[in-house]
Amino acid sequence: MSKPNILAQLPEELLQDILERLYKSDLTALNVASRWCYQVATPLIWREVELVDCRTVHEEGTDEHDDGGILRKLLLLASKPNLATSVHTLTHRCHLPPPAIFSELPYNTFSAQTLSTDPRTIRLVQHAVAQMTHVHTLRIILGHPSLTDALLRCFFDSNRSSPGSGCNPVRKLWLENCRISAGLNPSLESHLYWLPLKLDFSGLESVRFRRLPMRPASPLDWSRAGIVYARGGRGRELQDGTGGQYVTTLNDFSEESRAGNDHLMWLENRRVYRPPNGEPVSDLGPSPLEALYEHASRWDDIIYSNLPVTADLSLPNDVEELVSLSSYDRAVMAYRGQSLDCGAPNNPGERAYPFPLHRDRLLTRNRAYKTMQRETIPSSTAAVMMLSSASATLTSLTLDWVLNIPPMIGPSIDPKSYMSWTSMYLDLFSCRFPHLRAFQFRNCVVPDTLLLPGFYLLDRSFRAANDIAGVPISMLHNKKDGQASSPDLAGLAFMEAHPKLQCLAWPMNHFFAPGEISPDIAPRIQAVVETLGRTLTDLRIDSLYSGSGEPQSEAFICPDHGARASRRKFVTGFAIKMKKLESIKIEGGMPRDERREVIRALHGSPIKKIVMIGVCSPLGNTWGHEGTDVGQSLVMDSELDGLEAEEKPTVFEIGPTKPQPPPPNFKYNFEYGWEGSAPMLHTIASFHADTIRELKFCGYKGAPVLLSPTPITTPLLAALKHFHNLESVIMSMYLTTLFEGAPRDSDIISYWLNSRTPTSTALVHITDEEPEGWEKELRTKFAPDALAWQITNFVAPFLSETAKKRVGGVHVRASFCIGENGGLFDVDLWVGKGVLGSDVCLGFKGPREEMEDERRRGKLEKRRWF
Structure with a gap:
């Protein structure tokens, strides 16, 4: 059989x-x-489908965003309902690496005008989505704008939610590195691509906005200096996510924006004549919009001509008919407009053309401008309106490093921009979600992601001023269901309305205002905190990253006394009252002593997971004061600035001792300052060793040097042996790449990447003789198996014998930052016990960068609270 x-x-x-x-x-x-x-x-x-473009080389140039693979999948889904109904999770992403967080993300408008613009593609999306009736998860990551619009508007078409449609609602929506102001606009008057005009987001349970523009309206156009991905633009270098750079084609946003203005002028000044038996021709030549889409139109025709069309697999008739559209018509349909997240000007024609215009011509141009302007509301408004539509079913809301600051150009803040920014927060916090279990607002990376100054979650906001940008606070009222509430208590009212939260993420210095709590709201604050103390299991706090690294303490030198006071009020007014927390994540630029105090204040919670992330190693500095203990032979000069020395006598005295748990009658009292302090791991073990399952410490400055650790490394890590229930530990380590006085990062990265490809011929050349020099260094120190062996030998002695004896051992991830642009590579291994009782590596994976396919998928599928 x-x-x-x-x-x-x-x-x-x-x-x-x-x-x-x-x-x-x-x-x-x-x-x-x-x-x-x-x-x-x-x-x-077909349960999970990815729509991903690719890079294709043509005789006349390189198409960096070839949609051929996307179209073939869409054609199958549109033609074969049995395949389409099998799809549960749909992901659209660009094949390019995501923009680098610090150097590229703030300047990327994600408005690429020339990507996925063929009207046949958009119509084919409509046919495919109509057949995908069982999709419950939609992810768009670095999505092409027009394709993003099509997917969002088709999946959330109000007709899909009507009784009898046969479509299950999308329950999870992940939007990252993309524009949302057009795709999420719930109501449009018209759409040049014939996309649905009315949207309904009811049924959504989880929403994640990640690393995307969510800016409020502003009269100042911040985006004209931005960059956009392009088909046929100029080649430029961007970071590749593996420590190096790659070249792709980009346009400046100002170029694409100017094309719309130039098109209006072209319409005004051209004269058209029709040759015998031919198309109408302009005496000014092709429209500026045609020129912008020249490469995209030509390459799309090639792609469609190569589609595998058969008798049972052919383009729908209404898609096939669109081949007759001229390049001019396709360009006009594709153009998204000239403004991003800006208040629409009263007279856009006058804005585009400052010279005097006849009234009829002005009206004509205004109509043309309005037709071209696809994004008619700012992205923040679109997001809030979408969330309001999903309020009845939403259980998880995450805003993860969203770019929310409007342009504030000049010596002072633009009043209208600041008012708009304030209104955005008031609108968001006026929403109510009866079933909300997770609310995360993580904004600690770059200034563009910062929280509105003076806004507090559990205190009175805007206390430092009686007005906002010249408008009295008393005039800013939140209205929800006809009820007006004070805008300075918007955060507190939001938290009162959501008493079932289990997960909360919020900036550490924006829980409480620096001053005393007003007596009239103190009982309300206390009630909210006590409720959270009974319900919260997952807490994530952050603060803006510091440039050179986090200080040990701000006890003596403090750049912002108000922020420090707010962070310390969080410790004594919030953290100490949490009784059910199982996971705590602390990220950003707060001093090390404040991180320690959070851990001490949580003594009453059964903490299972602790995550600390910063520029410097949260465990302590193993390099010495400004690197004096490692020297230039191991670490580059640029990585030594700002490193504070550990108190070696204290570390060597306390580190190896057994951590003592607090007494049963322990009462927390804060102890700021770092002088005389036990190592961070020793403190964690003293309070939470019995319950900890996972530990994660990320920060590369001062991190343990894998190949030649300094003496202080041992007492700093010694307390690990007391975590007997530990299942996973993740730790940044420093990997020395200097050889003969020069860094060899690029060679090492290439070696790692090539080692994953069985057919690669670019690995180290092996001869019959023993390799010498750099070849020997690569094989003995940096080969994946050699690294796994080194990590095992380094970490295993610190781990609990009890933990290592469990089936499967202890998962260990060593995280390295190497490359000219700081690529992150991880080696995952499992440390256990061998037959003879010795420490052994039970298996390993890596080194793998963040975008390695298995790691990327794992982060998407295992992301908590999504």
Whole structure:
């Protein structure tokens, strides 16, 4: 009896459990084994679909955003309903690496005008989405703007939510590195691509906005200095996510914006004549918009001509008919407009053309401007309106490093921009979500992501001034269901309205205002905090990253006394009252002693997971004062600034001792300052060793040097042996890349990347003789198996013997930052006990960068609270 026949006899639940464990390549092989195998494997193969573009070289240039692969999948989904109904998770992403957080993200408008613009593509999306009736998760990551609009407007078309549509609602929405102001606009008058005009987001349960523009309206156009990805633009270098750079084609936003103005002028001044038996021709030549889309139009025609069309797999008739559109018509349909997140000017025609205009011509140009302007509301307004539409079902809301600051150009803040920024927060916090369980606002990376100054979650906001940008606070009222509330208590009212939160993320210095709490609201604040003390299991706090690294303490030198006072009020007014917390994440530029005090204040919570992330190693500085203990032979000069020395006598005295738990009657009292302090791990072990399952410490300055650790490393890490229930530890380590006085980062990274490719011929040249010099260095220190061995030897002695004896051992991740642009590479391994009782590596993966396919998918699928 054949194996497929044996499988067919299994109960359905057991069969599904077996098949779901197979890799996609194995399912694809099973799919062609028999008719029965096709029936059981096909739904699993198509359960998750990715729409990803690619890079294609043509004779006349390189198309950095070829949609061929996307179109082939859309064609299959539109033509074969049995495949489309199998799709549960749909992801659209660009094949390029995401923009670097610090150097590229703030300057990327994500408005690429020339990507995925062919009207046939947009219509094909409509056909495919209409067939995908069971999609519950939609992810768009670095999405092409027009394709993003099409997916959002089609999946949330109000007609899909009507009774009898047969469509299940999308329950999870992940939007990252993309524009949302057009795709999420709930009501449009018209759309040149014939996309749905009315949207309904009811049914959404989880929403994540991540690293994208969510700016309020402003009369100042911040975006004209931004960059956009392009088909046919100029080649420029960007960071590749692996420590190096790559070249892709970009335009300046100002160029694409100017094309719309130039087009209006072209319309005004051209004269058209029609040659015999030919198309109308302008005496001024092609429109500026045609020139902008010249490469995109030509390459799209090539892509469509190469689609695998057969008798049972052909383009729908209404898609095929669009081939007759001229390049001019396609350009006009594709153009998204000239303004991003800006208040629409009263007279856009006058704005585009400052010279005097006849009234009729002005009206004509205004109509043309309005037709071209696809984004008619700012992205913050679109986001809030979408969330309001989903309020009845939403359980998780995450705003993860969103770019929310409007342009504030000049010596003082633009009053209208500041008012708009304030209104954005008041609108967001006027929303009510009856079933909300997770609310995360993580904004600690770059200044563009900062929280509104003076806004507090559990205190009176805007206390430092009686007005906002010249407008009295008393005139700013939140209105929800006809009820007006004071704007300075918007955060507190929001928290009172959501008493079932289990997960909360918020900037540490924006829980409480620096001064005394007003007596009239003190009982309300106390009630909210006590409720959270009973419900919160997951807490994440952050502050803006410091440039050179976090100080040990701000006890003597403090750049912002108000922010410090607010952070310390969080410790004594919030953290100490948490009784159910199982996970705490502390990220950003707060001093090390404040991180320690958070851990001490949480003594009453059963903490299972602790995460600390910063520029410097949260565990302590193993390099000495400004690197004196490692020297230039190991660490580059640029990485030594600002490193404060550890108090070596104290560390060597306390570090190796057994941490003592607090007494049963322990009462927390804050102890700021770092002088005489125990190592961070020793403090954590003293308070939480019995319950900890996971530890994560990220920060590369001062981190343990893997290949030649300094003496102080041992007492700083000694307390690890007391975490007997530890299942996973993640730790930044410093990997020395200097050889003969020069860094070899690029060689090492290439070696790692090539080692993952079995067919690669670019690995180290091996001869019959023992390799010498750099080849020997690569093989013995940086080869993946050599690294795993080094990490095992380094970490294993610090781990608890009890933890290592468990089945599967302890998961260890060593995280390295190397490369000219700081690529992050991780080695995952499992440390356990061998047959003879020695420490052994049970298995390893890596080194892998963040965008390595398995790691990328894992982060998407295992992200908490999504």
